[in-house]
Amino acid sequence: MDKDKKKIQSMANTIISFLRERGMGDLIEEIGGEMVRRGREESERVYVYTASKLSDSQVDKLRKFVVKKIGNGKKEYEFIVDKKIIDGLIVKYKDKKWDMSLLGQIRKIRESI
Secondary structure (H helix, E strand, O other), X not given: OOHHHHHXXXXXXXXXXXXXXXXXXXXXXXXXXXXXXXXXXXXXXEEEEEOOOOXXXXXHHHHHHHHHHHOOOOOEEEEEEOHHHOOOEEEEEOOEEEEOOHHHHHHHHHHHO
C-alpha cells in the first residue's frame, strides 16, 4: 500500500471511530454509499490540464484522442488551465494519465539524469 493510501485508510479509520464513539455508526453506511455514488460520477469525467485555453478545433482533436484511448461513451470533460505545465496538456481519466506537457518532459529528463 503506498503512502497516500495509508493516509486515506488512517483518516477513514479515525472518522469511523469518531462516529461510532458518538453513537452515529448508522451514518457510516450512508457516507460509504455517497462516496461510491460520487466515485461513479467521477469515473466518467475526463480532466484536461492545459497551459492556456484550447480552441474549438483543439477540443475536437482532444475528444478524438480520448475516444481512441478509452473508447466511446458519455464522458464529461473538465478543462483546467494550469500555467505550470508550460505548454502541451495532461489528460486524466480514472486511473489513467497521459502527460504530453513540457513540464512532464522536463521531469522525465531530470529523472533520467
